[in-house]
Amino acid sequence: MKHLLSIDDLTVDDMTTIFDTAAEMHDVQRREVKKLPALRGRTIINLFFEDSTRTRSSFEIAGKWLSADTVNITGKGSSASKGESLRDTVRTICAMGVDALVMRHSASGAALQVSQWVDAVVINAGDGTHEHPSQALLDAYTLRQRLGSLEGKHVVMVGDLTHSRVFRSNVKSLTKLGARLTVVAPPTLMPSGIDAWSKEAGFAASYDLDEVLPDADAVMMLRVQRERMAGGYFPSSREYTVGYGLTRDRLATLKPDAPICHPGPMNRGLEIAADAADAAQSVVLDQVSAGVAVRMSVLYHLLAGEEAQ
Numbered sequence: 623m624k625h626l627l628s629i630d631d632l633t634v635d636d637m638t639t640i641f642d643t644a645a646e647m648h649d650v651q652r653r654e655v656k657k658l659p660a661l662r663g664r665t666i667i668n669l670f671f672e673d674s675t676r677t678r679s680s681f682e683i684a685g686k687w688l689s690a691d692t693v694n695i696t697g698k699g700s701s702a703s704k705g706e707s708l709r710d711t712v713r714t715i716c717a718m719g720v721d722a723l724v725m726r727h728s729a730s731g732a733a734l735q736v737s738q739w740v741d742a743v744v745i746n747a748g749d750g751t752h753e754h755p756s757q758a759l760l761d762a763y764t765l766r767q768r769l770g771s772l773e774g775k776h777v778v779m780v781g782d783l784t785h786s787r788v789f790r791s792n793v794k795s796l797t798k799l800g801a802r803l804t805v806v807a808p809p810t811l812m813p814s815g816i817d818a819w820s821k822e823a824g825f826a827a828s829y830d831l832d833e834v835l836p837d838a839d840a841v842m843m844l845r846v847q848r849e850r851m852a853g854g855y856f857p858s859s860r861e862y863t864v865g866y867g868l869t870r871d872r873l874a875t876l877k878p879d880a881p882i883c884h885p886g887p888m889n890r891g892l893e894i895a896a897d898a899a900d901a902a903q904s905v906v907l908d909q910v911s912a913g914v915a916v917r918m919s920v921l922y923h924l925l926a927g928e929e930a931q
Contacts, residue, residue: 623636623923623924624737624743624924625733625737625743625744625745625746625924626744626745626746626755626756626920626924627733627734627737627744627745627746627753627755628734628746628752628753628755628791628794629753629755629758629759629791629794629795629798630794631755632755632798634798634799637759637762637795637798637799639923640759640763640916640919640920640923641759641762641763641766641916641919643918643919643922643923644763644912644915644916644918644919645767645915647687647914647915647916647918647919647922648911648912648915650687650915650918651911651914651915656687657687657689658687658688658689658918659689660688660689660922660926661685661688661689661690661921661922661925661926662689662690663691664690664691664721664722664925665690665691665692665693665718665719665720665721665722666681666685666690666691666692666693666720666721666722666723666724666921666925667692667693667694667695667715667720667722667723667724668681668682668685668692668693668694668695668724668747669695669712669715669723669724669725669726670694670695670696670697670725670726670747671696671697671702671725671726671727671728671732672697672726672727672728672748673696674726674747674748676886676887676910676913677726677747677748677754677756677757677913678694678726678747680910680913680914680917681724681745681747681756681917681921682694683914684914684915684917684918684920684921685921687914687918688918688921688922690721690722690921690925695715701714708727708732708735708736709739712725712736712739712740713739713740716740716741716742720742721742721743721925722742722743722744722745722921722924722925723736723740723742723743723744723745724745724747725744725745725746725747725749726747726748726749727748727749727750728749728750729749729750730749730750730751730752731749731750731752732749732750733745733746733747733749734746734749743924743925745920745921745924748787749787750787751784751785751786751787751790752787752790753787753790753791754787754788754790754791755791755795756913756916756917756920757788757791757792757885757913758788758791758792758794758795758796759795759916759920760909760912760913760915760916760917761788761792761795761842761883761885761909762792762795762796762799763912763915763916764881764883764905764908764909764912765777765801765840765881765883765905766799767908767912768840768881768905768908769839769840769881771800772796772799772800772801773799773800773801774800774801774802775800775801775802775839775840776801776802776803776804776837776838776839776840777796777801777802777803777804777838777839777840777841777842778803778804778805778806778831778834778835778838778840778841778842779792779793779803779804779805779806779841779842779844780805780806780807780831780841780842780843780844780866780868780893781806781807781811781843781844781845781846781866781893782807782811782844782845782846782847782855783805783807783811783812783813783816783844784807784810784811784812784813784855785811785847786844786845786847788844788885789805789844792842793805793823793825794823796825797823797824797825802826803824803825803826804825804826804827804828804834804838805820805825805826805827805828806827806828806829806830806831806834806866807829807866808829808855808856808862808865808866809829810854810855810856811855811856812827812829831865831866831872832872832875835872835875835876836875836876836877838876838877838880839877839880840880840881840882840883841868841876841880841881841882841883842883842884842885843868843882843883843884843888843893843894843898844884844885844893845884845885845886845887845888845889845893846862846889846892846893859892862892862893863891863892863893866893867892867893867894867895868882868893868894868895868898869895869898870895870897870898872898873895873897873898873901876903878903879903880903881903881904881905882894882898882899882901882903882904882905882906883905883906883909884899884904884906884909885909886906886909886910888906
């Protein structure tokens with residue numbers, strides 16, 4: 623594996639190796655000195671053309687804890703904001719001797735395109751509505767830590783599926799790992815062609831959250847992405863919450879030990895009630911913590927090469 627562009631790039635063995643290494647990296651967070659020498663002398667650029675505090679910070683911390691030199695560049699501060707093409711921007715940056723480019727872009731397929739223009743390792747940190755593979759890996763890692771093996775576990779994913787790259791990457795990762803997946807959304811936020819896709823990919827789709835929630839071994843709430851909507855997907859926030867929010871009443875129907883996931887940032891009171899976000903079984907902050915460990919593992923395996931084997 624030279625790049626991480628999609629969950630399709632990974633076999634189950636690759637994912638297991640990333641998780642096992644991440645478990646060792648996770649221990650670094652509990653040390654007084656959070657530093658490993660693994661990537662000393664390597665340079666990582668976090669090139670984010672879309673706003674992101676969580677993912678960018680997570681990759682930056684992961685790189686620093688592996689002793690790499692990390693530089694953050696945002697779209698607003700790059701040459702792209704002055705009219706330079708994406709190709710010229712990334713080739714110019716990589717000509718400075720960069721080892722890895724962690725990139726977020728609003729266009730689906732942008733990371734794949736960039737990987738064909740540069741020699742550096744490219745990691746997709748979210749491209750349009752396509753994929754967000756490192757988020758899916760950290761979600762699966764978090765669930766694995768709570769549930770053990772995901773084989774046969776019923777995971778229910780709820781929310782704005784149409785605009786969610788997290789959804790698309792998680793479908794691939796969770797089904798690959800043997801989970802039984804049901805996705806739930808209002809008809810207006812269910813991707814077109816879901817019936818054919820779900821049969822091909824091996825997951826179920828439902829419009830009735832109350833019907834599937836009591837059987838869930840884990841529930842993953844997705845953010846309502848208002849910034850990607852042109853409006854009209856649902857009549858009101860209250861109506862969305864009544865139909866698809868993880869409310870206090872629905873929390874009571876969930877198995878007591880079923881982890882509650884959310885990739886963040888959360889819209890409390892819309893897709894998730896405060897009671898659910900702060901419940902004992904909520905693993906939202908565990909996901910954030912796992913994100914650093916999983917990204918350390920990804921960077922280590924991609925950049926340390928044979929030394930990481």
